[in-house]
Amino acid sequence: MTLLHPDAPKAPLLVLAVGNPSRGDDAIGPLLAEQLTRWLAQQDDATRARIDVITDQQLVVEHVFDLQGRQRVLFIDAAAQGPAAVQLMALQPPTELPAVSSHSSTPTQLLGLHQSLLNTPPPPAALLTLTGHGFELGAPLSSQAQQGMPLAWAQLQAWLLHA
Amino acid sequence: MTRPLETAPDPSGLTRLVIEPVSRVEGHGKVTLLLDEHRRVQQARLHIVEFRGFERFIVGRPYWEVPTLVQRLCGICPVSHLLAASKACDAFVIGHGRITPTAEKLRRLLHFAQVLQSNALHFFHLAAPDLLFGFDDAVAHRNLAGVLQDERELGLQGIRIRKYGQEVIRLLTGKRVHGTGSVPGGFNKALSVADRDLMRADIAQIIDWCASALTLARDLFLAGQPEQGAFANFPSKFMSLVRPDGAGDLYDGALRVVDAQGQRVLDQVDVHNYPQLLVEEVKPWTYMKFPHLRAFGPDDGWYRVGPLARINNATYLDTPRAEAARQEFVAWGSGKPVTASLAQHWARMIDMLHCAESIERLLLDPDLTGTDLMAQGTPLREGIGVIEAPRGTLIHHFRIGEDELISYANLIVSTTHNNTALNEAVRSVAAHYFDGRALSEGLLNHIEVAIRAYDPCLSCATHAMGKMPLRIELIDAQGQPIDLLIKHDDGRIERTDPAQLHQPSNWP
Numbered sequence: 001m002t003l004l005h006p007d008a009p010k011a012p013l014l015v016l017a018v019g020n021p022s023r024g025d026d027a028i029g030p031l032l033a034e035q036l037t038r039w040l041a042q043q044d045d046a047t048r049a050r051i052d053v054i055t056d057q058q059l060v061v062e063h064v065f066d067l068q069g070r071q072r073v074l075f076i077d078a079a080a081q082g083p084a085a086v087q088l089m090a091l092q093p094p095t096e097l098p099a100v101s102s103h104s105s106t107p108t109q110l111l112g113l114h115q116s117l118l119n120t121p122p123p124p125a126a127l128l129t130l131t132g133h134g135f136e137l138g139a140p141l142s143s144q145a146q147q148g149m150p151l152a153w154a155q156l157q158a159w160l161l162h163a
Numbered sequence: 164m165t166r167p168l169e170t171a172p173d174p175s176g177l178t179r180l181v182i183e184p185v186s187r188v189e190g191h192g193k194v195t196l197l198l199d200e201h202r203r204v205q206q207a208r209l210h211i212v213e214f215r216g217f218e219r220f221i222v223g224r225p226y227w228e229v230p231t232l233v234q235r236l237c238g239i240c241p242v243s244h245l246l247a248a249s250k251a252c253d254a255f256v257i258g259h260g261r262i263t264p265t266a267e268k269l270r271r272l273l274h275f276a277q278v279l280q281s282n283a284l285h286f287f288h289l290a291a292p293d294l295l296f297g298f299d300d301a302v303a304h305r306n307l308a309g310v311l312q313d314e315r316e317l318g319l320q321g322i323r324i325r326k327y328g329q330e331v332i333r334l335l336t337g338k339r340v341h342g343t344g345s346v347p348g349g350f351n352k353a354l355s356v357a358d359r360d361l362m363r364a365d366i367a368q369i370i371d372w373c374a375s376a377l378t379l380a381r382d383l384f385l386a387g388q389p390e391q392g393a394f395a396n397f398p399s400k401f402m403s404l405v406r407p408d409g410a411g412d413l414y415d416g417a418l419r420v421v422d423a424q425g426q427r428v429l430d431q432v433d434v435h436n437y438p439q440l441l442v443e444e445v446k447p448w449t450y451m452k453f454p455h456l457r458a459f460g461p462d463d464g465w466y467r468v469g470p471l472a473r474i475n476n477a478t479y480l481d482t483p484r485a486e487a488a489r490q491e492f493v494a495w496g497s498g499k500p501v502t503a504s505l506a507q508h509w510a511r512m513i514d515m516l517h518c519a520e521s522i523e524r525l526l527l528d529p530d531l532t533g534t535d536l537m538a539q540g541t542p543l544r545e546g547i548g549v550i551e552a553p554r555g556t557l558i559h560h561f562r563i564g565e566d567e568l569i570s571y572a573n574l575i576v577s578t579t580h581n582n583t584a585l586n587e588a589v590r591s592v593a594a595h596y597f598d599g600r601a602l603s604e605g606l607l608n609h610i611e612v613a614i615r616a617y618d619p620c621l622s623c624a625t626h627a628m629g630k631m632p633l634r635i636e637l638i639d640a641q642g643q644p645i646d647l648l649i650k651h652d653d654g655r656i657e658r659t660d661p662a663q664l665h666q667p668s669n670w671p
Contacts (some may be wrong), residue, residue, distance in 0.1 A: 001361070002364035003326070003327055003330040003331070003334075003361055003362065003364065003365050004323055004326060004327060004330075004363065004365045004368070020235055021235065022220070022232070022235040023235075041525045055338075057241075061288070061307065061322060061325075062322055062325050062326050062329060064322075065326060113308075113311075116308070116311060117311060117319070117322075125474070130469070137217070137219045137220050139221075
């Protein structure tokens with residue numbers, strides 16, 4: 001086993017939360033990931049072994065290796081706008097090689113890169129979003145986001161329990 | 164003080180061209196070009212359109228939180244902020260003392276891993292598409308995906324070098340981003356022998372890949388002569404950290420400034436004297452400051468930082484393959500500092516190889532797995548920490564009150580040091596490549612290539628986040644919009660009804 005070639009088995013489920021905890025509602029993803037980590041600490045060994053949680057400030061190309069070998073992946077992020085406060089949507093990889101940026105990527109771009117880089121279809125993936133209302137440096141979570149957190153947590157739980 | 168082409172003598176009646184914002188840089192900026200009646204570039208500016216509020220964010224926080232907190236300034240180089248803040252906050256724990264040898268070596272290992280992965284990010288993801296495919300290649304292809312499509316193994320090497328650096332950071336700090344590890348007064352987590360051995364297993368491969376990338380960067384630059392050498396080439400001073408014997412050092416040292424002729428105009432300046440060394444000039448048309456050397460004034464005192472400055476300034480590098488590469492670089496410049504903006508990529512790859520070799524050496528050092536991690540001393544109330552971040556010199560300066568809360572914070576990030584140089588690069592390219600007729604994708608591409616050579620991290624330099632489409636506006640002498648080009652973040656170019664244009668709100 002090496003850093004570039006880890007041979008440790010990966011948990012079949014990956015929750016990948018994105019956001020900056022110091023930028024108001026951008027903290028939605030990291031906060032849900034923290035809640036999940038606390039919840040996992042109270043579960044049995046078999047449950048803990050099934051779920052990996054990764055939090056990052058933004059998605060980058062290298063996250064494609066985190067997707068590799070999973071059964072299912074859930075991305076969590078704050079949404080700048082959306083038709084509903086909380087949304088859980090299935091993601092489809094793009095049919096063509098996506099244009100990607102060096103400094104940040106989208107979940108869909110990562111799914112496309114999984115196919116083109118690793119020559120294997122990406123795992124089934126979904127995106128859970130909670131609409132944010134303020135993203136200023138140092139701002140607290142908005143009241144609207146606070147109100148939406150229980151519903152987002154319920155959706156996260158539902159995704160985990162999905163057969 | 165303004166410089167030629169920065170401010171037109173009579174802006175009325177000129178044509179304004181706006182590129183907003185610049186893509187494939189971290190953050191959000193835009194370029195404006197103002198044309199005269201002969202449609203020549205009269206004024207060129209790189210604008211930073213949002214306000215940076217980091218210092219205000221830090222003031223009032225306990226000092227021991229600051230190294231972790233400042234990592235949230237940037238998702239790309241958080242470790243640089245962690246280390247600069249740790250160095251500054253060391254004074255609040257150990258005063259003038261030094262941290263333990265093990266703590267310093269762990270910090271250095273962390274720093275080398277960060278610079279390694281950041282330099283890989285820049286070269287393989289940002290620069291390589293321009294250099295491999297040419298500046299006029301289709302935007303939809305001239306990106307990382309294009310590299311992966313055409314040069315798959317090269318693209319994968321870049322991703323794996325990044326991955327290695329991130330994994331070293333994770334093992335040292337507990338997380339790939341926003342971990343701890345480095346704290347005021349030392350380091351809070353010993354490195355296990357097992358984790359050190361994990362790092363050792365891949366380092367020879369990493370060094371080989373870095374050496375290959377260096378060869379590629381050098382060969383592409385040399386094959387592109389004389390165009391690449393002339394592109395955004397302008398004289399300037401260069402500033403970086405060096406050791407007492409002049410060796411380049413990324414983690415510690417004193418400041419050296421070399422002019423375009425290679426003269427050391429300042430040397431061994433104690434970093435604690437940076438307020439006497441530098442003036443942070445404010446200009447009304449941008450939120451980013453313009454630092455310059457007090458002794459030389461704003462016109463002659465601006466300088467560049469970053470890999471090009473580091474390689475130009477160092478008397479030597481202390482690892483064999485990087486030093487051999489530095490000597491080759493110096494020989495190409497005939498012993499004088501290399502001033503071509505695109506030579507940054509060659510220099511950056513020397514920097515990256517130096518990091519990889521330095522990691523290998525540290526992994527053989529028995530001190531690295533020691534357990535003496537925290538030092539003691541007589542605390543002070545003011546601390547200054549300076550390191551060489553991937554993009555150049557990074558300064559953190561804090562004061563605390565009796566309550567141990569931060570009462571003063573000043574950060575000068577690498578992109579701010581390079582502000583005048585970035586504007587100079589835009590001016591140089593705009594004056595040379597604008598054909599006087601219409602907005603073109605070619606002009607847009609050339610300006611972006613010049614900016615990207617400095618790898619500006621506008622999220623650090625301001626508080627802007629994310630990326631947005633690139634936009635060029637052409638406005639005639641009567642103030643009417645006549646042309647609009649938009650490059651979307653997926654690479655699509657769109658020419659849109661100029662009636663949709665509006666005046667930039669921050670235009671003076």
